[in-house]
Amino acid sequence: MKIGSRDFEIGKQTYIMGILNVTPDSFSDGGKFQGVDHALAQAETLIADGADILDIGGESTRPGYTKIADDEEIRRVTPVIEAIRKRFDIPLSIDTYKSAVAEAAILAGGNLINDIWGLKYDKNMAAVAKRLDAPVCLMHNRQEPVYADFMPDVLRDLQESIQIAEAAGINRDKLILDPGVGFAKSLEQNLEVIARLEAFRAFGLPVLLGTSRKSVIGRALKLPVEEREEGTIATSVIGVMAGCDFIRVHDVKRNFRAIRMAEAIRTYRAGA
Numbered sequence: 502m503k504i505g506s507r508d509f510e511i512g513k514q515t516y517i518m519g520i521l522n523v524t525p526d527s528f529s530d531g532g533k534f535q536g537v538d539h540a541l542a543q544a545e546t547l548i549a550d551g552a553d554i555l556d557i558g559g560e561s562t563r564p565g566y567t568k569i570a571d572d573e574e575i576r577r578v579t580p581v582i583e584a585i586r587k588r589f590d591i592p593l594s595i596d597t598y599k600s601a602v603a604e605a606a607i608l609a610g611g612n613l614i615n616d617i618w619g620l621k622y623d624k625n626m627a628a629v630a631k632r633l634d635a636p637v638c639l640m641h642n643r644q645e646p647v648y649a650d651f652m653p654d655v656l657r658d659l660q661e662s663i664q665i666a667e668a669a670g671i672n673r674d675k676l677i678l679d680p681g682v683g684f685a686k687s688l689e690q691n692l693e694v695i696a697r698l699e700a701f702r703a704f705g706l707p708v709l710l711g712t713s714r715k716s717v718i719g720r721a722l723k724l725p726v727e728e729r730e731e732g733t734i735a736t737s738v739i740g741v742m743a744g745c746d747f748i749r750v751h752d753v754k755r756n757f758r759a760i761r762m763a764e765a766i767r768t769y770r771a772g773a
Contacts, residue, residue, distance in 0.1 A: 502674060502707060504554065504636055505592035505612035511707045515741045515760050518594065518749040519552030520713060523577050524561045540581040541588065548591055551757035554613065556749060557581055557606070558596035562617055571601040578602065579609040586610030594638070600625040607633045613677075617684065618642050619662030620669075627669035634675075637666060638709055641681030651690055652700060655680065663704065677707045677747065683715040691717035695736055698743035710740035711749035713756075730755060738763040 502509045509516055523540050544555055559577035560569050574597065582593055586609070594613040595606035600623045603614045612635065619639040620627045630637045639662040641655050648654040659678055666676055680694045680701050695717075701708045712718065718732035719725065730752055737748045737756045741763035750756040 502636070502677075504594075506590060507553075507592050509553075509707075509746070511746050512744075515745060515764060516553040516747050517551055517753055517757055517760065518554045518556050518709065518711075518747050519547035519550070519753045520558070520749060520751045521547065521555050521581070522558045522561070523581050524559060537580050537584045541584050544581075544585045544589065547753050548589060550754035552591070552753045554592045554594055554747070555585065556594040556596050556615055557585075557611070559602070560597070562596075571599055574599065574602045575605045579605055582606055582609040582611050598622045598626070600629045603635075604629050604633065607635050612636070613638065615679075616640060617681070619659065620665045621662060627665050627671060630666075630675075631669045631671050636675040636677065637671065638677040638679055639663065639666065640679035640711075641684065643685035646685040646687065646690070648690075651693065652697060655694070656700065656703070659701070659704065663706075673706065677709050678704060679709045679711055679749075682710070682712045683717060688717060688720050691715075692721070695739060698740060698745060702744055707746035708744070709747035709749060710736065710745045712736040712740075713750040713752075734759045742767055
């Protein structure tokens with residue numbers, strides 16, 4: 502799979518997506534990396550620590566978040582993308598569900614659209630991705646967390662997102678799936694998704710796991726957001742052993758080490 506200038510060998514290793522939020526209100530690191538200089542310094546750290554992709558977000562999507570205008574989101578993300586692109590040759594993802602923001606970000610030097618609504622919120626998103634030839638990460642989400650049969654419903658929702666992409670002419674080799682841990686799911690449902698990650702490989706598409714510091718970890722361990730790193734690492738290891746292709750995290754260095762160790766064990770097990 503090609504993202505930006507890099508070829509990703511799907512199925513052969515687990516790649517790390519480093520989170521770079523340029524927002525004042527993200528649940529974990531809101532306000533820390535606002536402004537181009539702070540964001541650029543954090544990008545340099547994430548890359549040095551082992552990130553393969555940087556995921557840049559200009560609007561918090563934590564529970565109860567306040568939606569911001571497209572222009573404001575564009576104002577936050579495009580200068581950061583341009584600055585990183587001038588300095589580093591690393592694939593850049595734009596974390597947005599708005600087609601206008603996605604287009605501005607890709608034109609500024611972004612490479613991947615990471616849509617938390619799986620192309621279902623903004624009806625123009627699929628067409629923008631196709632026109633700009635941008636890969637898309639399709640995340641599972643719902644307006645209401647009401648399910649008749651949880652896992653089959655989640656898989657069916659993702660299939661709908663895939664169909665939207667394909668109807669717009671987006672090739673399957675440009676799609677990544679995210680099971681959407683932390684979105685429209687209870688604690689038990691989030692745990693079930695993590696425990697059954699292999700089910701998402703049935704589509705034959707790369708799978709991205711994003712659990713970093715989320716409430717499922719906080720509620721399971723009864724810990725605040727700043728103390729959820731060990732729980733995040735545990736889920737990252739589970740993701741590697743389940744065959745996930747991408748892991749999205751805030752703390753790249755510690756997750757990088759855990760992921761490489763898990764990969765070594767997985768490789769040994771496959772050859773034993």
